Amino acid sequence: MPREEYQVPTTSGASSAGAMTRGATGGERHDSRAVMTYICGDCGGNVTLSKDALVACPHCAGRVLYKERTKRMVQFEAR
């Protein structure tokens, strides 16, 4: 697999293949409904959201969630 290809940053393996998600358009198949981890904008804690879950942090009820950043090094020119 090429290094540059996007990887969902979670550990859950491929399971329940063929399960259609509610929002998906017909014919499109998802290998899995991966559990995504987000970072709460208020408390900084990790938040996992499952399908249909309320978009809020369970620890502090913060409603701003950030996607996790890539684990790779990113290079910038200081200009």
Added chain:
Amino acid sequence: MAPSRHAAPSAEEHLRRNTVGINKETVSNVSSTDFPGHFPGEDHAFSIEHFQSAFSIQFHRNEANDASFSLIGIDASLANAFRRILIAEIPTLAIEDVFIENNTSVIQDEVLAHRLGLVPFNGGREGIHNFLKWYKKPAAGEDQYANSFDWNTVRLELNVTCTVNQDAAPTENDPLKAYHHAHVYARDIVFAPTGRQAEYFSGENAIRPVNPDILIAKLRPKQTINLAMHMHKGIGADHSKFSPVATASYRLLPLIHITRPILGADAEKFQKCFPEGVIGLEPVTREDVSKAGSGYEGHLGEVKAVVKDSMKDTVSREALRHAEFEGKVKLGRRRDHFIFSIESTGQWDSDELFLESVKHLKLKCKKLEQQVINMVQ
């Protein structure tokens, strides 16, 4: 050749030629005239002997981060060349590449990288000026670090994580007290010596920010910044972060010539037209009064305005706006008296910078000379 080839103008005429007139709404006599062929019978060809005898330097202030001095008897073209070399051509070391492993702070990666690049650094002079050499960017397709060696790349690291301060009162509102590392400062940057850098940059010679209190980012608990940086040598023409000076500028010496006496209340008003210390008030002396036609006759003991220190003047021309001073004062600037001001960012000393600019100009002239020699061969 005309017999009066070396005829020199009188001191009065010399001053007139070297004065830029500052009038109410105009500036007059702006161009220099000391070049061959301008005045019949006068020789103004450039000679190093004449330059040496006419040229002088006066230091007004000489601190590491701020130097002020006068170059007297030099042409604007040369003075300006020094200024431009100071700003754009003297090399310094600055952060060039930022490798961000993690940054969950609110400041974006590219903005953070830009901010880091502008932080001025200091370190062992011997190492920075002589040991460190130019870095050449590897060509496309080449290994990214093919040209990175200890003699051209300095590695720095910045690893900060903000945590809650357990000792703080729960009602603490000041983030600096409530959290550890709520502010990331330039002093949090750590120098990581590689190879022979340990010889040149150890102890007090370590590469360090000139101003440790520069605020780089603000953090809240669990936010973290984790990055490495590479510093290279560069020049201000490439990016202003490499410029060794905060400002390098010059101004011409202001001249204030009181042509007719300004006395009494007028003198006090005249003094207020200039910055403090430029105009002084003195009583009219017996000597003044005894001079016929001086305008002081019969005013013995009254205060008169005298020029104390015209260098402090900002040439605001305020005095020219008032009818009572009309025809009594002439403002101007000495064309060949440059008051230089150099503020170093810290990697060089300010006076050292000027010497370096002279060195650079000399080198440029040597290169040009070789080109001319090649041309005539």
